Amino acid sequence: MAAHHLARAALATTGADLGCLDHLAHTTSVAASRFSAGNNFDCRTVVDQPTRRATAPRSSRVTKIPAPSSEAMRRNGYFTLLGLGAPADQDAFETGKHFFEMQLKEYEQLQRTGHSEPYAREAFPRSSIDITPARCPEGELDCYEHYIQHTYAIRHLLTANTPLAKRYLSLLETPEFHEIIIPELNVSSPDIAYVAVSELIIMQVALMLNSARQVDGVALLMRNAQILQRLAAGSRSWVNSMNTRKLLFRQQQFISNALRHQPLLMAYSANLLQILDIHPTDLGTAIESEAAMSFGMLSSLAAAGSRTTSNTDSDHLSYPLRSGPTQFVYLPNATMNAGYPYWQGNVALARIPATELNTQINAIRTKVPTRAIGNWLPPWLRLRNPLGAYLLSLNTDMASYATYIERTHDVEAHRRLVLLQIKALQENIDSAHMTTWLASQPPELRNPYTLEPMRWDATAQALVFEGRQDNSQKPEPRNVYRVPLRVSVGAIADPEN
Structure with missing residues (x-):
């Protein structure tokens, strides 16, 4: 997804609220206080140059982010994950902490x-x-x-x-x-x-x-x-x-x-x-984090002059966008404000029941049009802020996150099929009575989108759910989930014997 690839080179926060969409610690002292024991920092409101158009309240609500204390760092298994690939003679937790430092x-x-x-x-x-x-x-x-x-x-x-x-x-x-x-x-x-x-x-x-x-x-x-x-x-x-x-x-x-x-x-x-x-x-927390990275990128690209690093993964993108002339074609805060409703909509979609998904997607799309290379933006923003309009077109594809949200609900439906598989085996339900038995199941074991009973394929002897999105982990058709009730029994021959 374009948003994700761009966000890899972005300024991110640790669990920040969506309203915290400004520079987010663009000074060494703030960055240091963020990770020191017992300190918080405030997100700062920034202004566009040369127009000095301040960030609107919806994208600049001040949020305090608690910094991890030394004790919290000692308790956090995240450092073990960071150090997972350390040499066998090194401690993974300490290696991960060193990498973090x-x-x-x-x-x-x-x-x-x-x-x-x-x-x-x-x-x-x-x-x-x-x-x-x-x-x-x-x-x-x-x-x-x-x-x-x-x-x-x-x-x-x-x-x-x-x-x-x-x-x-x-x-x-x-x-x-x-x-x-x-x-x-x-x-x-x-x-x-x-x-x-x-x-x-x-x-x-x-x-x-x-x-x-x-x-x-x-x-x-x-x-x-x-x-x-x-x-x-x-x-x-x-x-x-x-x-x-x-x-x-x-x-x-x-x-x-x-x-x-x-x-x-x-x-x-x-x-x-x-x-x-x-x-x-x-998926709401993950989308909030993605939003923070995306908005961090939008704000960091406004930095005057060219800030360079020895890492070159995204220099082809960041170097020209950080150059001085950028200020004449890019309003970072106006760009963030224009994109803010889109991210709000995606977080809302991630946190509603599957039964409400269709209604909410349609409602949000009436307020936030889908991607069209920035053409849905106000005329003044397209003319004064062409770079911002283009960046928004890469980061505001409503269908992208809706796809992942629906795929998550599809996987939940598959989990329900496996639960039904276990329950049917426990109750020894035969094929002739399976459809009636499925109709008697509670809502938490039904189609998450419609709350209708899961289907039974008597020919294949399988429980069936038709999802909304393709899943690359499945055979064709990739949106249809099948859980056969019984196949073979007993241990499979060990190929070594």
Whole structure:
């Protein structure tokens, strides 16, 4: 998505309110106070030059952001995540804290001098995990069977990546988890090795279940679900929020697959229901963070002169936009004000029930037109602020976030199908009575958009839900979710034997 790619080079905040849409700590003293123990800082109102058109109240509400204390930093598992890829002989938590300190050092130097060395990039504890030999490919119907067929590769991966797996599981040992985003351009993002490690854990569960180690397998699956819940709740970036939801969907698929091969797993149905009860659906915080990054970019591009860094990922974008002549074609605050209703609308969409989505999307689109290269902006803004109009056209595609919000509701519907699968097996519902049985289910086990009963495909012997968005993790058609009730039973032959 264009908004996301631009936001990677943006000025971000840590959980800031949408009203805090100004420079956000564009001085070293403010930046330092933000991360020092026991201090808060205020977002400052800025004015456009040369017109001095002040930011309107809707996009400049003053917000106090609590800075993490030293004790809070010690309690935060986010630093373990940052240090996930550290060498085996180093402590992941301490390595992650060092990386964070280098991020902050780079940011402060950039604010003080207009130039920074790549301290964070040089300290980045990037891992080298590659689970491609055993990864369940996108569109695969039965990941459980796929994993068993790749037993040898999985055992090798587990041995080679033991330190990473232990660090990942240790994310439950710290009292808290809160992602902290350093607010500046060109600072390296955290390693996302946890995506591969999470699937590696599910691979290990598959081998356990196939070896009649159901107790160990279910316990490990529970730990993985709790970690993903923690990551989802504490994520402040769009990438991490979407990654955790993707991993939760993969886990839902795996549980459904395993139930079809391992009938003894039903003895642990209460545990499986508890695992499936972990289902974060609110994308509002992630969209607020994306808005903060987007508006931070819009304000930072107004800086007079050219501020340069040793990192070059987005120099082709930031250098010309930061040059002096920019002030004659760009009004950052007017641009932010024009885009503010769009972000407000997306946050609202992320926090309403799926049943209200259609009505709200239509209502918002009547107030905030969809993308049209800035043509929906007031004429004066297009003429006096052509650069701002163009940047808004890249960052205000209403359909983009609505797509992700609907995909989240689709994944929730799939979770309901798996819950129905377990419940139908518990009650031993046969095909002839399935449609009637589905009609008797409560709203929380129905189509989240319409509250109508889920469908039953008697020919395929599968529970069916037709979603609204394509899902690359599914086979064609990618918007149709099917959960077969029963296939084969018993352990799959170990290819090594």
